[in-house]
Amino acid sequence: MLFNSLDFAVFLPIVFVLYWFVFNRNLRSQNFLVVATSYVFYGWWDWRFLGLIAFSTLVDFIVGIQLEKSENIRIRKSLLVFSLLVNIGFLGFFKYYNFFLDNFITAFTFFGMPIKANSLNIILPVGISFYTFQTMSYSIDVYRKRLVATKDFIAFSAFVSFFPQLVAGPIERATNLLPQFFKERKFEYLLATDGLRQILWGVFKKVVIADNCAEFANIIFNNSTDYQGSTLLLGALFFTFQIYGDFSGYSDIAIGTARLFGFNLMQNFAFPYFSRDMAEFWRRWHISLTTWFRDYVYIPLGGSKGGKIQQIRNVFIIFLISGFWHGANWTFVAWGALNALYFIPLLLFAKNRQNLQIVAIDKKLPSFKELITILGTFGLTMLSWIFFRAEDMNHALSYIGGIFSHDAFTIPDFSSFPGAITLLILILGFISVEWKGRFGQYGIYGLQSISNKTYRWAMYLIIILIIDIFGNTSEEIEFIYFQF
Known part of the structure; x- marks a missing residue:
């Protein structure tokens, strides 16, 4: 169901x-x-x-x-x-x-x-x-x-x-x-209403962001040889937001539904695309799985103790297992290995725990340095997601090769994708809401603290209208992680 x-x-x-x-x-x-x-x-x-x-x-x-x-x-x-x-x-x-x-x-x-x-x-x-x-x-x-x-x-x-x-x-x-x-x-009324609020945000992520991104990402990835580098980059961008909206959307609905019945589940995503390095990203992405591997595999192997060779070995083991957990395909193993390569320099230079708090505390906007590190981490993550989405290794490598071709800096072929610009605007709005709500458990968590009931319900109505107008609700699209 x-x-x-x-x-x-x-x-x-x-x-x-x-x-x-x-x-x-x-x-x-x-x-x-x-x-x-x-x-x-x-x-x-x-x-x-x-x-x-x-x-x-x-x-x-x-x-x-x-x-x-x-x-x-x-x-x-x-x-x-x-x-x-x-x-x-x-x-x-x-x-x-x-x-x-x-x-x-x-x-x-x-x-x-x-x-x-x-x-x-x-x-x-x-x-x-x-x-x-x-x-x-x-x-x-x-x-x-x-x-x-x-x-x-x-x-x-x-x-x-x-x-x-x-x-x-x-x-x-x-x-x-x-x-x-x-x-x-x-039954606790406030707990139940908080659950409904998180369900609403999860549905928005799924049907507005993820499912619409999937439509364009599937076309571009399935016909990657027909497009220039900039369009391939656009496809990778859409998949990056598809997998986040899809999986974190599921988690939001699951956690919110559990609250309706008086249960508290652990937070599974903590705004990972605002991470300043890959170590921070993995503390914020699929938290329940990464902490599972940390506690039951990484630490028993010795964790970050021992010499540098042992530390590198442990990191590779944990990321390769994580990749293989996601599916029986060498692309997932490559995805895990690539993330291990991202992580190891931070470990070797003792930089893997330098960003433990959410970015831009007590500030409305990130500093220039923070913005650059966020964009850099996002770019590395987007590159790794290509392996995650590709059919096989040849497809992944050819797709990446296409991105770094001579036409990478041209304007994407928007004429072939009516609605893509509208979707990009929706993604920018989504990022803005998540940025403003990054200190809470989920994007619109802070709405509960707004004392003006009219304003608060107006915000709920806007989200519902966006879901109704832009949501891909014509078909029931499965969540990506069902295949894992």
Whole structure:
């Protein structure tokens, strides 16, 4: 079920009414409703994969209990390994089986030993990369004794399948989300209105920014050999805002929806395109995933401790894994490697933590130096997104080569893209709103503090009108990260 669909527009109010007015007698009833409605939400795509998420839930629930009971280090390690093998095994089979098989065949053929093997017609379950990481973090935290294992299967199932963030995050930690299923939840008007406000902004990002950018980005990327360098640069720019509007828009809707039911999810995006270096960018982009890799991969490898060679190794490992997590294609690995190359100089010169606060504190505009560093970081990010969007490595390299051709400084072919200039104006307005609201949890977070109710509601109405006039609402376009 898509957030930007009529189905969800009907589904959400029904669940809301049932949650607060029918199943509000006790926590267990509400948690049971969360599980039931989450399975309906997930099964809307393909009910056959409900067994997969149920099995993953059962495995980690049992593993957690057994970890809690045992003090034997060998048994505890075996239980953790079992949990990791099950979850990574599911992820590896559904997401990477054909990738490894095809590359295995290619490698043997290259060395003169051709082999025959058939690929499988595997359907990738929606959200598998997200909920497997969420359940793995639970088992790891129980193993590390940072969390007490729960014996309430309903509450644990609700934690794993919580429908607002089930298919595309944020990837919640059990230490944050799971305890919320054991606390009494009372309807809070201010929390609910804040949730609706964030949902509105998420919908704007998705249907006005992301979906309109997608229309032009798809045409340019799919026919890249037909366009000059400046038009290719325009396509890269549109995709840069498409992926941000699409993914952060999903996170906003997810976080806002969770607030309607009395839950607080972690912030997943903190205005990353205002970053002054790539280290800051990665502290602000897909925060739930980057912190997951930091805590469960990077730090166990040694993190930034040890010699420079070890530090460089750890950075490359974390970025390559991050790239591979996104998809079974060498373009994602290249995307991860490129970001590692961006990051390493900052690490080596101890500059990776120089920009911990949001830019231009107590100022309306950035300084000239800040503006240059923001634009430079944005340019590097946009270049890396080309690998993320390209069909394969040849496509990515030819696309980049086209950008840096002799006609890169010509005027883009706007005549072939009616509406592109209007979209650029909308993007500038979007950037302005995000800049003004950069100290809050999301772009229009600050509207809640405006005491003038008429002005506040006028702003909401303007956003709704823009969504109605410029929003790409003629079709239900899936979120990019559903494929991951």
